[in-house]
Amino acid sequence: MARGKEIRTKIRSVQSTQKITRAMQTVAAAKMRKAQERMRAARPYVESLVGIMRHIRAAHPEYRHPLLAVRPVRRATLLVVTSDRGLAGALNVNVLRAAVGLLKEWEGAGIQGDVAVLGNKGAAYFRRLEAPVVAQLAPLGDHPSLQSIAGVVKVVVDAYRKERVDRIVLVYNRFENTMSQVAVTEDLLPLPEPGPDVDRHRWDYLYEPEAQDVLSDILARYLETRVRGAVIENLASEQSARMVAMRAATDNAGRLIGDLKLAYNKARQAAITQEIAEIVGGASAV
């Protein structure tokens, strides 16, 4: 019964793995619900703010704010949002592939690219790649605060302000639904292109109190909120992806256990049959 025993050990090992993946699935499901709620709550604010930014891009302010400058792109920064932990399916792979693809594209176009990273996975990846990382925040944690993200945002935005970079692109996983998360690249600065709904004529806002104050405040708010929004989306995506990945793992373990049990029973049956055959053979010989 040596073969039978081996299979039994294997079954036990797969069973304990299944227990772990099932626990991780449950934990991810609980975290996912909270993360999705937070994301749904944050979305309207971010979307409204982006809408206003499109209008500001279309306007012709008399006061030239340094963050409103649009320059020919010679240097660009990629702000990559990743998760802290793995075991979340293709989540980080997709984001990093999108990031590296864009960096290569820039290289081909003669644009000097550097990277700012949020999250352990991205930090480790770009360290291995020996890419020029200008700022990073790792680990990100489950509840990243605005203050913790603000540091990285400041480094990147100051570079734009001082004309050391001409474009900042955000890469993260947008949450579509529980089953699907898509790696997206979105421009943070210069401001997003105006949509078709805005007036193409020369116009400017009335500002209350002063153009400089209002624009500075709202731009600072926009940058922080936008990056934080991306982080929140990415967290929701992470938990969803992990739950789906762990459910697949649990199902696969179940299937594996089924197959192993079948193999075990066959082996046991074969051993018994053989034993009977031997006894019968022995009896007839006598």
Add this chain to the structure above:
Amino acid sequence: MDDFHVDIVNAERSLFSGDATLVVAPLRDGEAGFLPGHSPLLAALKAGALRVQDASGDEQAFYVSGGFIEVQPHHITVLADVGERAADIDEALAARAVEEAARRAEEQAGKTDYAHAQAELAQASARLAVVRRYHPQIPHRAPGRIR
């Protein structure tokens, strides 16, 4: 076209989305009313009441602690830092919050956090004023009209 589309959002959710014929907002330099067709305007808000009136003359009041308002001829977006419907504010709790804030401001007098405490007191008072004015729950003597 003689109405606006108005969106009021705070960092946690969307408070209001719909059409209106008049929006009154608390700008830094005082209240300002906006009618449809207004020139584009971008302004910072201070703590106070934000009112939205629709075509039938119904008015809804909101408390905002600060934030921004963007006015386009047929669209208004309000980004409130903290915002809630006047109807959702508990007057008694709001009154207690004012007392709390006043006490803290007094404690902090002359210290580094004084400005912060003062700002909080101003926000709490504005919030109480909003609920008293637009959604009173406790019968009280109306303050004498200033006129």
